[in-house]
Amino acid sequence: MTEFYSGATDRFGCLTEGLLLRRLHLEPFQWPTTSAEASPSPPPIRFFGDGRFFTPDRRARLVPTPFRAPEGHLSGRYPLILNTGRIRDQWHTMTRTGKSPRLMTHRTEPFIEVSPDDARGLGLRDGELAHVESASGAAIGRVRLVDSQRAGSAFMPIHWTDQMSRRARVDALVAAVTDPISGQPQSKYTPISIRPAVMAWHGFAVVTERSSLAHLDYFAVAPVKGGFLLELAHSVEPKDWEQLARAILPAPATGSTLDVLAYHDTAAGHHRMAVFEGDQLVGALFVGREPSTLSRSWVVTQLGKVLSAAERLRMLAGRPSAAVKDKGPIVCACLEVGRAEIVDAIVAQGCASVADVGHAVKAGTQCGSCRAEIGRLIDDVRFQKAG
Secondary structure, rough: OOOOOOOEOOOOEEEEEHHHHHHOOOOOOOOOOOOOOOOOOOOOOOOOOOOOOOOOOOOOOOOOOOOOOOOOOOOOOOOOEEEEHHHHHHOOOOOOOHHHHHHHHOOOOOOEEEEEHHHHOOOOOOHHHHOOOOOOOEEEEEEEEEOOOOEEEEEEEOOOOOOEEOOOHHOOOOOOOOOOOOEEEEEEEEEEEEEEEOOEEEEEEEEEEEOOOOEEEEEEEEEOOOOOEEEEOOOOOOOOOOHHHHHHOOOOOOOOOOEEEEEEEEOOOOOEEEEOOOOEEEEEEEEEEOOOOOHHHHHHOOOOOOOOHHHHHHHHHHHOOOOOOOOOEEEEEEEEEEHHHHHHHHHHHHOOHHHHHHHHOOOOOOOOOOOOHHHHHHHHHHHHHHO
């Protein structure tokens, strides 16, 4: 999960196959082959292309392996088991999928799923940051309370790297233990502890250009249309909020100036700043002592737009006008359908099935990967009505 080749990186510092191949002066060829310099003639067969295996009788060999208990033990210090794996829209360490604004809309930052029962005992609240620790290292993730998560276990995805976040690498937690036969790492069983991550402030920003965030205790970066969405937190409150904003928000281009609109409520700990180049929004920062509940999806749509005086004030408030419906968090990445739109279809239009929701708002009618989540939303609404 960590990138190993320096110099073969994209603009985020992530390894890319194309850059690596060019760096090593390798031309593409079909594998297996006897030479990488030229395509052999006749071309080689594809592995298993004829439905047979490369053994003397051309049949598969199943190799039995004895059961081997995972290393590491639950204890008072590490009472939970960490499971790791993929999420629906990402692949490996985001070297490609992490560049796609559409694929990043569903889960914009690293998270850890915990059962509500465990969360109560650990003092964890949904949407807050948590500090995760094992005997090998530590990480930070956003808490997601999930009824389907088994008590005593937690799940954290593998995808985020140091380029896309700070302190969210799962491989920092997983011990350097591998299966002696397959070489597979023991990524499904890591004893961990989880506790709330104490931060002096939390915030998020939308920016047309990404700046260095290495001075913060936590950040996560997600590409969006026209720029980036940043999730931010730090354990120390800055002496100068304007200085912090200048370090995060875009700097003026040579020969140009930026117009800054700011709101500060020091007593409540709320600080909001929007930066305009001319009348165009190029950055906005929202900070508070608690994680912000403002909808990111609407704020993101304002990035790069030319805003009137009234629209600037709504931007600083972080809320659209009454005439504009906020989508809420994106559920269907293919068609950019938000949670609020799906819930409205269930409640107002009486959609009682995933197919009904698809007919009403098109969600779930493309790749289908969001259909399970749509089904859960239908069940949640039914449960709330029954209660």
